[in-house]
Amino acid sequence: MRFSRLKLGGTAVGLLGLVTVAACGSGGGSGSSSTSLAATQTLKFPVYQPPGTWDPGEADAEVDTELMQNIYDNLWRFDNNLNIVPDIATAVPSTSNGGISSDGLTYTIKLNPAAKFNNGDPVTCSDVLYSWSRSVDLQGPYASNLSAIAGYAAAQTAAGAPPASSSGASGAQTFQGNIETMLASQVTAGSGSFIPSGLSCSDPETFVVKLAGGCGWCVTAWTLEGSTGAIVDEKAIKGDPVNWWQKPVTAGCTDCMVGTGAYYLSSFDAKQGYVFKAVSNWWGSPKPTLTEIDIDIHDPSAINSDVTAFEQGHYDLIGYGGNSGNLTYELIQSIKGGRFSSDLLTQPKGRTTWLSFNVGWNATGGPFLGESAQAKGLRKAFDLAVDKNGLASQVCYNVLCSAATGGLITKGLIGYLGDGADPLSQYDPTMAKQLLQQYDPQGTLTANLKYSYNTGGINDKVAQYLQNEWQTNLGIHVSLNPDSNASDFISNRLTGKYVMSRDGWQFDYNHPQDWFDNLWGYKATAAGSNTSGFDDPTYDSTLKMADAEPLSQALPLYNQLSQILQQDVVYIPLYYLVGNFVIAPYVKGAGSNTAFDYYWNNISILSH
Amino acid sequence: MLNRGTLIYIAQRVVLIAFTVMVVSFGVFVVVHSLPGNAFISDRLHGKALQLLLHQYGLDQPVVIQYWNWLKGAIHGDLGISLVTRGAPITPIVLKELSVSAMVGGAALLVTIGLGVTFGVIAAIRQNTWVDYTLTTFAVIGYSVPSFVIASLGILIFANWLNNVSNGAFYYPLPWQGTYGGGGLSTLISLSLPAISIGLYTSGQVTRITRASMLEVIQQDYIRTARAKGLKSRRVTVRHALRNALVPVMSIMPSTVLGILTGVVVIENIFTIPGLGKEFVTSITQQDYNLTVGVFTIYAVLIGFANLIVDLLYAVVDPRIRY
Numbered sequence: 001m002r003f004s005r006l007k008l009g010g011t012a013v014g015l016l017g018l019v020t021v022a023a024c025g026s027g028g029g030s031g032s033s034s035t036s037l038a039a040t041q042t043l044k045f046p047v048y049q050p051p052g053t054w055d056p057g058e059a060d061a062e063v064d065t066e067l068m069q070n071i072y073d074n075l076w077r078f079d080n081n082l083n084i085v086p087d088i089a090t091a092v093p094s095t096s097n098g099g100i101s102s103d104g105l106t107y108t109i110k111l112n113p114a115a116k117f118n119n120g121d122p123v124t125c126s127d128v129l130y131s132w133s134r135s136v137d138l139q140g141p142y143a144s145n146l147s148a149i150a151g152y153a154a155a156q157t158a159a160g161a162p163p164a165s166s167s168g169a170s171g172a173q174t175f176q177g178n179i180e181t182m183l184a185s186q187v188t189a190g191s192g193s194f195i196p197s198g199l200s201c202s203d204p205e206t207f208v209v210k211l212a213g214g215c216g217w218c219v220t221a222w223t224l225e226g227s228t229g230a231i232v233d234e235k236a237i238k239g240d241p242v243n244w245w246q247k248p249v250t251a252g253c254t255d256c257m258v259g260t261g262a263y264y265l266s267s268f269d270a271k272q273g274y275v276f277k278a279v280s281n282w283w284g285s286p287k288p289t290l291t292e293i294d295i296d297i298h299d300p301s302a303i304n305s306d307v308t309a310f311e312q313g314h315y316d317l318i319g320y321g322g323n324s325g326n327l328t329y330e331l332i333q334s335i336k337g338g339r340f341s342s343d344l345l346t347q348p349k350g351r352t353t354w355l356s357f358n359v360g361w362n363a364t365g366g367p368f369l370g371e372s373a374q375a376k377g378l379r380k381a382f383d384l385a386v387d388k389n390g391l392a393s394q395v396c397y398n399v400l401c402s403a404a405t406g407g408l409i410t411k412g413l414i415g416y417l418g419d420g421a422d423p424l425s426q427y428d429p430t431m432a433k434q435l436l437q438q439y440d441p442q443g444t445l446t447a448n449l450k451y452s453y454n455t456g457g458i459n460d461k462v463a464q465y466l467q468n469e470w471q472t473n474l475g476i477h478v479s480l481n482p483d484s485n486a487s488d489f490i491s492n493r494l495t496g497k498y499v500m501s502r503d504g505w506q507f508d509y510n511h512p513q514d515w516f517d518n519l520w521g522y523k524a525t526a527a528g529s530n531t532s533g534f535d536d537p538t539y540d541s542t543l544k545m546a547d548a549e550p551l552s553q554a555l556p557l558y559n560q561l562s563q564i565l566q567q568d569v570v571y572i573p574l575y576y577l578v579g580n581f582v583i584a585p586y587v588k589g590a591g592s593n594t595a596f597d598y599y600w601n602n603i604s605i606l607s608h
Numbered sequence: 609m610l611n612r613g614t615l616i617y618i619a620q621r622v623v624l625i626a627f628t629v630m631v632v633s634f635g636v637f638v639v640v641h642s643l644p645g646n647a648f649i650s651d652r653l654h655g656k657a658l659q660l661l662l663h664q665y666g667l668d669q670p671v672v673i674q675y676w677n678w679l680k681g682a683i684h685g686d687l688g689i690s691l692v693t694r695g696a697p698i699t700p701i702v703l704k705e706l707s708v709s710a711m712v713g714g715a716a717l718l719v720t721i722g723l724g725v726t727f728g729v730i731a732a733i734r735q736n737t738w739v740d741y742t743l744t745t746f747a748v749i750g751y752s753v754p755s756f757v758i759a760s761l762g763i764l765i766f767a768n769w770l771n772n773v774s775n776g777a778f779y780y781p782l783p784w785q786g787t788y789g790g791g792g793l794s795t796l797i798s799l800s801l802p803a804i805s806i807g808l809y810t811s812g813q814v815t816r817i818t819r820a821s822m823l824e825v826i827q828q829d830y831i832r833t834a835r836a837k838g839l840k841s842r843r844v845t846v847r848h849a850l851r852n853a854l855v856p857v858m859s860i861m862p863s864t865v866l867g868i869l870t871g872v873v874v875i876e877n878i879f880t881i882p883g884l885g886k887e888f889v890t891s892i893t894q895q896d897y898n899l900t901v902g903v904f905t906i907y908a909v910l911i912g913f914a915n916l917i918v919d920l921l922y923a924v925v926d927p928r929i930r931y
Contacts, residue, residue: 046783050692050693050894051693052692052693052694053693053694053695058694060650060652060653061650139656139657139660140653140657141650141652141653141657142652143657161660161663162660162663162664163663163664175664242695243695243696246693246695246696269704270690270693270696270701271690271693271696271701271705271882271887271890272704272882296783298783298880299877299880299886299889299890299893301877302783302880305763305767305782305783305878305879305880306782306783306880308763308767308768308771308782309781309782309783311768311771312767312771312776312779312781312782313776314781314782314783314785485643485644485645485895486645487644487645487646487647487648487649487895488643488644488645489645490645490649490650490651490654491644491645491649491654494651494654505651506651508652527654527655528654528655528656529651529654529655
């Protein structure tokens with residue numbers, strides 16, 4: 001038996017051919033695009049987290065709200081510049097247009113008669129009443145956006161709590177099914193225990209909201225896309241109150257994901273991907289040009305191969321769906337150095353990262369606890385010892401983040417104090433050393449300190465940077481306490497288990513209340529999210545006043561809250577996150593602002 | 609072949625597999641449910657809203673009760689619901705992913721046996737020639753270089769470099785563009801590099817064993833007799849020598865299959881293949897407890913039955929083996 005060299009060579013060539021010759025494709029790459037539309041209007045991109053839930057009453061993750069803003073509408077929406085503009089409502093309510101009563105407690109909202117669900121049903125006041133009441137009853141993470149409405153707490157009490165179940169399904173069925181059943185009949189009657197007393201319809205096109213007290217932030221919170229203010233169809237939920245949101249829309253379906261947005265769910269493959277399609281004859285504007293959106297769900301570790309897939313032309317963009325923080329510095333540099341450099345888009349995002357001291361959790365203790373001059377002095381020493389600009393350049397290379405020098409609220413948002421306006425952003429190692437000498441001359445208080453953080457992203461490098469700064473400028477060795485289990489870290493952080501920890505916030509809507517209610521003071525303590533435990537009577541009284549006032553009058557009060565936090569040195573400002581996208585030049589209209597990706601109905605694919 | 613003894617043997621093994629699966633699922637269930645944190649918690653979802661969800665999904669119950677509830681469903685083919693994609697049933701998810709992993713594993717097995725046996729036979733027949741040296745060297749390199757290195761190099765060369773030098777005309781496409789359990793050109797293309805990455809590694813071992821076994825067999829008297837009777841060389845090799853030479857090869861198949869199954873986990877993550885191996889990792893990182901238990905359970909079943917099948921194939925290859 002003889003095997004010729006030719007046969008051996010043929011085997012090798014065949015193996016290579018299986019990979020390469022068969023892989024001949026249409027090719028990708030950056031290049032000039034014409035202004036005419038491509039024949040196929042399909043947008044493809046990956047996301048790096050599977051959907052949690054697309055039920056607006058229970059939604060939480062950014063990846064979900066970023067997608068759902070294209071599927072559902074609220075009464076109002078944010079435009080690309082974060083202005084509030086009418087959506088299903090005909091106007092943004094104000095005292096001048098009669099939408100808000102003179103005492104500021106009653107909102108009268110006219111609905112757009114053209115608004116329709118994608119199953120053809122018109123949107124009436126009953127749908128709004130049902131949707132908002134349902135969001136209150138479900139008691140999800142964003143239910144508090146509706147908390148200023150009269151009767152909010154009573155409706156939640158009536159709805160009760162979900163019973164425990166063996167696998168989750170039957171219990172959820174009972175809870176959500178019960179809410180659906182009760183609400184369906186009570187909405188028809190116009191009132192009932194599951195409906196907050198402050199919500200009603202004066203006619204089929206007029207929705208009335210009565211508040212329990214003044215609320216300057218409500219309209220902004222109610223506008224948050226894909227969340228508790230979104231309008232859903234009772235008829236679609238009735239058939240499957242638990243899983244309706246993951247069922248693709250088919251002709252005549254009675255238990256599927258019906259919304260009012262420009263796109264609808266066409267296929268759903270849990271954990272793998274999903275397809276959305278444009279609603280024909282959609283009632284809103286601009287009319288969608290993209291006919292299909294194909295989204296793959298990947299693990300964050302797939303970012304390298306996804307950039308390759310982008311370069312091959314398989315994906316049209318990367319970073320949508322709240323994933324603009326996934327591109328690593330090395331990848332960005334690699335893209336910048338290649339033929340796709342012009343496809344990079346950098347956009348500051350509304351996320352600030354700081355270090356929280358334990359200020360108010362007595363059980364946790366530590367040298368920073370309390371309001372004594374010593375505790376404040378030590379907090380100040382640790383703050384002044386950190387060069388924030390150095391962190392942005394050494395850890396983020398001034399690409400992934402920028403130094404947080406203008407206060408806790410990110411640049412570009414209402415409440416930003418201005419570049420360099422935060423006194424805690426200063427770097428003064430000499431003063432830091434003096435403060436340490438003054439308040440801890442023996443070094444006993446600051447011995448054995450730990451900085452806790454969740455691993456991943458740039459967090460490890462940030463921790464090492466901080467450790468080095470304190471060692472260099474204060475002569476203090478702070479141990480690092482990394483936690484690879486993010487949920488464990490969040491749980492510990494929110495319950496004040498750390499003396500020093502990484503902390504941060506991604507804004508939900510463009511209003512300072514979103515920051516000051518949720519992170520410090522009595523409201524955050526009650527909600528179980530006061531990491532530092534900072535609570536102060538002046539802070540609380542100022543917060544109450546600020547929350548009740550219209551924004552123009554509230555802004556100085558919110559600035560006072562910033563000053564209180566700064567004077568008490570409750571935090572060390574670290575950095576503002578910068579988002580990085582790659583978007584093919586033929587994708588017209590795609591982009592992002594501080595909050596969200598531009599709506600799909602603004603995007604089109606040009607010939608390429 | 610399927611005589612009474614074989615059937616009893618199969619029944620015993622199936623019972624053993626069921627017991628093993630139960631032990632594995634219980635162990636994994638207890639471990640993952642004992643981990644701190646959960647799939648729900650976030651900066652927004654905490655406090656009362658979190659407690660409601662944990663209660664609703666039964667996660668505030670004792671672990672043993674949770675396991676008992678899970679087991680009752682699992683016996684009926686219901687592996688529970690996902691906690692990350694809330695409410696999504698797990699059984700169809702893992703079955704879909706299994707179909708992808710089966711394709712990847714099957715293709716890798718084909719490469720392993722195809723290359724390994726072929727190269728082993730050729731190397732034995734052409735002993736101490738340049739062909740033997742080349743193939744033996746190839747085998748040594750194959751099992752010396754881990755599959756993830758081969759995979760990464762493959763991506764670098766065929767997906768990146770080739771795409772760049774050909775200006776987008778030729779490349780290995782990323783990500784996975786195959787279909788669930790289906791054929792088609794796109795599936796075949798997407799399968800090629802992952803299968804070769806795993807197969808090159810495992811085929812190295814098969815090449816060595818096959819070569820050694822063949823060398824021993826072709827020295828036997830009955831082979832010499834067959835040649836003396838004038839049989840064609842190919843017929844002697846394939847019909848007489850190879851069959852007996854495959855018995856030792858079969859002995860390493862359980863470890864080879866296991867190597868492929870574990871290799872699939874790594875390779876699926878490198879190539880972003882939506883299979884069970886990828887889910888194995890992501891379900892853990894995302895703390896999707898039920899899915900993690902489901903994936904482990906499926907893997908336990910797979911490994912159990914893969915070993916059973918290999919054991920049964922012994923009897924096919926070697927008639928002396930009886931059950």
